[in-house]
Amino acid sequence: MAMKILTARISFSEILILVVTLLAVAESGTLSGTKEGTMMKDVALLKTGIPLIDAAAPAKTETATFALG
Amino acid sequence: MVRTRVGYSGGTKKSPTYHDLGDHTETIQLDYDPTQISYKELLEIFWESHNPGSRSWSRQYMAAIFFHNDQQKKIALETKDQVAARIKDEVYTQILPATMFYLAEDYHQKYFLRLEPELLNELTAIYHSTQDFVASTAAARLNGYVAGYGTRAGIEAEISSLGLSPAGNKRLLGMVSKSEPARPTQGCPLPR
Numbered sequence: 652m653a654m655k656i657l658t659a660r661i662s663f664s665e666i667l668i669l670v671v672t673l674l675a676v677a678e679s680g681t682l683s684g685t686k687e688g689t690m691m692k693d694v695a696l697l698k699t700g701i702p703l704i705d706a707a708a709p710a711k712t713e714t715a716t717f718a719l720g
Numbered sequence: 721m722v723r724t725r726v727g728y729s730g731g732t733k734k735s736p737t738y739h740d741l742g743d744h745t746e747t748i749q750l751d752y753d754p755t756q757i758s759y760k761e762l763l764e765i766f767w768e769s770h771n772p773g774s775r776s777w778s779r780q781y782m783a784a785i786f787f788h789n790d791q792q793k794k795i796a797l798e799t800k801d802q803v804a805a806r807i808k809d810e811v812y813t814q815i816l817p818a819t820m821f822y823l824a825e826d827y828h829q830k831y832f833l834r835l836e837p838e839l840l841n842e843l844t845a846i847y848h849s850t851q852d853f854v855a856s857t858a859a860a861r862l863n864g865y866v867a868g869y870g871t872r873a874g875i876e877a878e879i880s881s882l883g884l885s886p887a888g889n890k891r892l893l894g895m896v897s898k899s900e901p902a903r904p905t906q907g908c909p910l911p912r
Contacts, residue, residue: 700846702858702883712722712751715762715792716729716818719748719770720783 723751724860726831727824729786731779736822745782749821759792763799772803772813786818793817829854832867836895839866842888858882865892872896 726748733742752762766785776782785800787793796815804811823829829850833840839862847853862882865875875896879889 700883702846702856703881704857704861704878705883707881708722708857709753709755711753713754713759714749714751714788714818715759716747716749716786716788716821717766718730718745718782718784718786719766720774720776720781720813 721750721752721860722857723855725749725823725854726828728822729819730816738825741780743779745779745784760795767799767803772811773807773809775812782814784814784816786816788818826850830859830863833859833863836866838891839888842884846883
């Protein structure tokens with residue numbers, strides 16, 4: 652019943668503005684969350700002492716073996 | 721370069737050591753990211769890093785490429801032909817299949833980094849086992865930087881990812897000149 656009343660009182664353009672605003676907030680939140688997440692991960696790694704370059708080492712590598720005399 | 725390690729390979733003796741090498745050769749093994757550097761580019765560095773026209777008088781110190789697959793073999797043979805054409809002489813560097821690789825003793829691993837106890841201790845405080853220490857990209861990079869390879873700009877770009885303390889960072893930066901660092905003049909690691 653409350654939903655029905657709410658729908659009736661909001662115009663199409665208001666809904667559009669609301670959706671755009673929600674999308675903008677969601678995007679901003681996501682970006683902020685990602686950055687924050689990365690920073691939190693970095694801080695966590697720093698706390699364990701594992702160098703970031705080791706934590707970021709590629710999973711797929713190839714091997715080469717040489718003898719230089 | 722992701723990881724580096726030195727060891728013995730190419731022979732038949734089981735569990736060789738520095739003082740009992742058998743028919744093995746002293747080798748360096750690299751794990752690299754093929755999206756960052758190709759095998760051919762590694763070979764270019766390899767050919768520039770030794771004298772292929774010089775005959776090796778012992779199997780321990782012979783120059784060789786140990787290929788791990790057919791593609792590596794093909795590229796190795798192609799580049800060997802190119803080097804032979806360039807030096808207009810016989811190339812003594814061997815192209816052999818990679819066999820069992822035996823990790824050398826701890827004191828041979830990351831040799832140049834071991835000459836800098838201040839930096840070494842920071843890494844070994846993180847990696848208590850030799851296996852983890854040898855497998856560390858940070859240790860490999862520091863070993864190269866301490867040996868005089870890399871550029872100051874390159875070091876500055878990644879120094880914060882090497883896991884060093886502020887004092888360690890300062891120590892590392894203090895070791896490299898403002899310009900391109902010189903190549904090392906030290907010889908091979910000596911056994912204890």
